[in-house]
Amino acid sequence: MNKKLRRRTIIVVYIFLVFVLNSCSTPEERGRLPGDTATDASSTTSAHKVYSIEIKDMKFDPGEITVHKGDTVVWVNHDMVTHCVTEENTKAWTSSNIAAGNSWKMVVQSGADYFCAIHQVMKGKILVE
Amino acid sequence: MKQMKVINAVMVFAMMVFASAYAQVTPKLTDPEIASVAVVANQIDVNYAAIAKAKSKNADVLKFAQTMSDDHTAVIKQAVALVTKLGVTPKDNALSQKLMSGAEKTKKQLSAKSGKAFDKAYIDNEVSYHKTVISTVEKVLIPQSQNAELKKLLQDVVPTLKAHLDHAEMVQKEFAGK
Secondary structure (H helix, E strand, C coil): CCHHHHHHHHHHHHHHHHHHHHHCCCHHHHCCCCCCCCCCCEEEECCEEEEEEEEECCEEECCEEEECCCCEEEEEECCCCCECCEECCCCCCECCCECCCCEEEEECCCCEEEECCCCCCCEEEEEEC | CHHHHHHHHHHHHHHHHHHHHHHHHCCCCCHHHHHHHHHHHHHHHHHHHHHHHHHCCCHHHHHHHHHHHHHHHHHHHHHHHHHHHHCCCCCCCHHHHHHHHHHHHHHHHHHCCCHHHHHHHHHHHHHHHHHHHHHHHHHHHHHHCCCHHHHHHHHHHHHHHHHHHHHHHHHHHHHHHC
16 A cells, blocks of 8 residues: 555544544533533433423422523423413513413523412522523 | 419419310311311302402402412312312311301401402401411311321412412502502
């Protein structure tokens, strides 16, 4: 094998290895630094995460959550009464009624203070970073 | 020495009086009686809400009344489902009768009022009624319930009752500010 052919073979093998290794990792892992860990309360769909907020004992848990634009938040009603999730200041969005045992999800576009319009003392906050 | 004997006698007498008074204000209830109290206490607030929905024109009062009606109906449904599962028949007792007789008086007082006076009386009663029910559930029903599922249901209801109280107090403050 001459010197020129050997060099070409090495380049082709290198490109092949890079392609194979890259396709074995998820997009999330590719963007993560060594030592980073995923948030326990979330799962990942494509590039965005899914966060869960429990509605229990007439409270939103966690009461405050920080997400990225495009992430999904799911509210799960564990109480025995119906709740809802409504943007508090301008009523820009609302879940309508979430019956006991049901859930509702929303893709977050911006931060918001929200409350349960049925039980107005129940409040929560979404922060977008 | 004689003085010490007198003090001891007074202390024993005071303890007997206190024990007797405690026994009178804290009735001993069985699980079927506790189930009856739980259902009656919730039904009373559903009935108050029905009066408010018929008489009030205030949006905050109407919304609050609808929430009381929906939530307490949901609690009754859970309680009935549980006692059916457990094979327990709610049993009428002195405490449920006391709650009902008090409710009859309150219903008459509410029915005699109209307009803003009614709205204020309804919300004031919701504040005091929820305080009474929370105290009864926490100090009488939960400690005395024997069945674990019944005890858990009662414990689960407390946050709902407390949120109702906070909500009623919020509306009460809004009225006071006007």
